[in-house]
Amino acid sequence: MSREKYRAAPAGFTLVELLVVIAIIAVLAGLLLPALAAAKTKGRCITCLNNERQISLACLLYTGDASERLPYNLGTAEIKQTVARGQFMNWTSPVLNWELDSDNTNAVLLTAGGIGSYVSRNAAVYRCPNDSVVSDVQAGAGWTRRVRSLSMNMMIGDAGEFSRSGGNVNNPYYRQFFKTSQVPEPSRIFVFIEEHPDSINDGYFIDQPETHRWMDLPASWHGGAANLSFADGHSETHRWRFASTKLAQQPDAAHLPFYIPAAEQGDFNWLMDRMSTETYPNTYTGGY
Numbered sequence: 001m002s003r004e005k006y007r008a009a010p011a012g013f014t015l016v017e018l019l020v021v022i023a024i025i026a027v028l029a030g031l032l033l034p035a036l037a038a039a040k041t042k043g044r045c046i047t048c049l050n051n052e053r054q055i056s057l058a059c060l061l062y063t064g065d066a067s068e069r070l071p072y073n074l075g076t077a078e079i080k081q082t083v084a085r086g087q088f089m090n091w092t093s094p095v096l097n098w099e100l101d102s103d104n105t106n107a108v109l110l111t112a113g114g115i116g117s118y119v120s121r122n123a124a125v126y127r128c129p130n131d132s133v134v135s136d137v138q139a140g141a142g143w144t145r146r147v148r149s150l151s152m153n154m155m156i157g158d159a160g161e162f163s164r165s166g167g168n169v170n171n172p173y174y175r176q177f178f179k180t181s182q183v184p185e186p187s188r189i190f191v192f193i194e195e196h197p198d199s200i201n202d203g204y205f206i207d208q209p210e211t212h213r214w215m216d217l218p219a220s221w222h223g224g225a226a227n228l229s230f231a232d233g234h235s236e237t238h239r240w241r242f243a244s245t246k247l248a249q250q251p252d253a254a255h256l257p258f259y260i261p262a263a264e265q266g267d268f269n270w271l272m273d274r275m276s277t278e279t280y281p282n283t284y285t286g287g288y
Contacts, residue, residue: 052235059071060233071152073154078161089114092111094148096202099137105143107147111123111126127147134146135251173278174276174278188273190271193226193228196253196254197251198217218271224246242266
């Protein structure tokens with residue numbers, strides 16, 4: 001027989017076969033990568049929600065040891081004053097900004113006093129895993145994140161100089177809740193919320209319900225949603241509906257304060273309905 005009859009076929013793929021394989025891989029990647037990205041986003045949201053549940057539980061444990069009194073929720077000036085005296089009475093004490101201020105990275109200060117001992121000084125629960133936003137000057141110094149993504153509802157807790165009258169001078173037509181027993185619907189009133197990194201500073205989430213104006217803005221880390229925890233201890237993820245609520249999570253993006261377009265006030269109204277209850281007429285309740 002001729003040797004030619006038993007010659008082995010050449011090994012390897014033809015160019016056409018390689019192109020077909022590459023095309024198949026590209027199609028599969030196009031199908032799988034969005035699903036993987038969505039799974040990663042969902043996983044981070046669940047982690048963040050669990051962190052907020054721990055914060056919420058810490059707050060309840062705090063009130064149990066403090067005769068129902070909710071944690072202090074002071075403004076910037078008073079936080080600085082108390083820390084300067086060596087007193088760590090606020091729910092948390094770092095005052096955040098976009099400068100090279102050590103408060104932005106001080107995990108010890110984050111968990112000193114307040115509810116810190118009730119989370120076993122675990123600084124990680126105060127920050128959303130999606131939140132790695134720093135300013136250009138902070139990035140230039142090698143910073144990769146700040147310590148906190150959460151703020152406290154302004155109408156919850158003792159606001160110090162702002163609530164000495166029994167109400168809150170920044171929001172006089174709404175009740176200030178000093179004790180858990182004063183919260184009429186604990187499952188409806190939020191205590192902690194993820195706040196936009198451009199407005200989070202002293203942890204004092206301020207709103208202007210009478211003018212429909214965002215003074216501070218909620219975050220939207222989770223595909224246009226934010227996590228909140230409530231006075232009864234439960235936490236939930238809420239998805240914002242309007243573009244004016246879901247501004248880019250980056251420095252100088254919010255341009256606060258700003259009036260909300262009439263057609264986009266639904267998110268604001270939803271949050272205001274869960275902030276407090278109205279006083280009639282302009283009277284205050286609460287106090288220790």
